[in-house]
Amino acid sequence: MDLKSNHTAPVLADPAPISKSRLVASSLLPYSSPAPVFSPNLLLTVPRKKTGILDDVRASSWLDAMKSSSPRHTSTRDYNHEIVSADTDVAYRTWMVKYPSALSSFEQITNFAKGxxxxxxxxxxxxxxxxxxxxxxxxxxxxxxxAxxxxxxxxxxxxxxxxSRDKVYGFVGLTxxxxxxxxxxxxxxxxxxSSDDPPNCIRSTDKQGKGVKLFQPASEFLPMIDEVFNSLVNSTKEIKGAKVENNKFCVSVHYRNVDEKNWKTVAQCVHDVIRNYPRLRLSHGRKVLEVRPVIDWDKGKALTFLLESLGLSNHDDVLPIYVGDDRTDEDAFKFIGLKTGSERGKSGIWHFSIIRSKGE
Known part of the structure; x- marks a missing residue:
């Protein structure tokens, strides 16, 4: 694969040969439908069997949402459970057939990325x-x-x-x-x-002394987020396995290690705290409840901001690729050209088949 560099991003000049060692053979993809119609953008996502949404709904429905995003282990030998989960498994396999494996479609993807x-x-x-x-x-x-x-x-x-940005930088550690x-x-x-900085954007330097642009559209919510974090820590401290995480502009309440019989207690604790904060909303991820400010900003908007900062927005020859695995990533998928739900098949999309432990 020949990479020709320029000032902002290299151009993929020639398609890369398929590496047999990188292909994922799957019995779930025995189909011969025509190649998908490609959109101007490329999306790579890890499919989830079933996810729940929890945003501005009554507390009584939170438990159902928590359960819907936490499928039981598919490896169980319990026959009754296999019947119950059959519909979910069929839907999941249908999804995988409709959207071919990114790894086994690698040559097709690189052809699409050419130029x-x-x-x-x-x-x-x-x-x-x-x-x-x-x-x-x-x-x-x-x-x-x-990699x-x-x-x-x-x-x-x-x-x-x-x-939080500092936390994820600590995990990744790449400058x-x-x-x-x-x-x-x-x-x-x-x-x-040459760009005009939006409000709440300041120019600074990173740890290496390089000039950077720091944008925090929800800065006014910091005192409120800290207050909610402290309240949630206090209200959930007696729930075994519950963990509250301060991510600076949002608060995450993890219930992955909480006994399922106590999930309702977790939901009630969160409800009792945030009902006093109408400017905050609750969203739902994989075994986590997240409290966030009510502002018109998400991962899709962040992707837009970064493309603009890189000088790559509004260019037909730019191919943004987003890789994610959770519901919050859908905002980024929508931005770069993919409609969710029944409209998905109209754009190019591939998935990674990843085997996870504990039913993930």
Whole structure:
């Protein structure tokens, strides 16, 4: 694969040959439908069997949402459970048939990327690191870090995470990347002298002394977020396994290690705290409840901001690639050209088949 560099992003000049060692054989993809119609953008996502949404709904429905995003282990031998989960498994397999494997379609993807300037955007948890019981130990592997570092030498690369920016930088530890934490509400990006900075954007320097642009559209919420964090720590301290994480502009309440019979107690604790904060909303991820400011900003908006900062917005020859695995990543998918739901099949999309432990 020949990479021709320019000032902002290299152009993928020739398609790379398929490496047989990188293909994933799957009995779930025995189909011969025509190639997907490609959109001007490329999206790579890890499919989830079923996810729940929890945003501005009554407390009584929170428990159902928590359960819907936490499928039971598919490896169980319990026959009754296999019947119950059959519909979910069928839907999941249908999804995988409709959207072919990214790895086995590698040559097709590189052909599509030929002549494009690529910018790469990555989620962290579940994408660069495994999902673990304790979020403080979600370390990326040495091989993964080396792979990201290598990619960043050729393409502008950014991490967009729900974690605080400082925390995700501590996990990744690569200086050649750009970082956006708190679901894009805390961005450290490149400085363009010709661009006009939006409100809540200041120019600063990073730890290496390089000029950067710091954008925090929810800065006025910091005192409120700290207050909610302290309240949630206090209200959940008696729930075994519950963990409250301060991600600067959002608060995450993890219930991965909480006995399912106590999930309702977790939901009630969160409800009792945030009902007094009408300017905050609750969203739902994989075994985590997240409290966020009510502002028109998400990972998709963060991706837009970073492309603009890189001088790559509004160019037909730019190919942004986003890799993510959770519901909050859908905002980024929508921005770069993919409609969710029944409209998905109208754009180019591939998935990574990843085997996870504990039913993830």
């Amino acid at each position: 494009k300037r690529i910018a790469l955007f990555l989620d962290y948890d579940g994408t660069l690191s495994p999902i673990v019981d304790n979020p403080d130990f979600a370390f990326m592997s040495i091989d993964m870090r080396a 990201v570092a290598k990619v960043a030498k050729y393409f502008p690369t950014a991490i967009i995470s729900g974690r 050649d990347l750009y970082y956006a934490g708190s679901h894009g509400m805390d961005i450290m990006g490149p400085v363009r002298e």
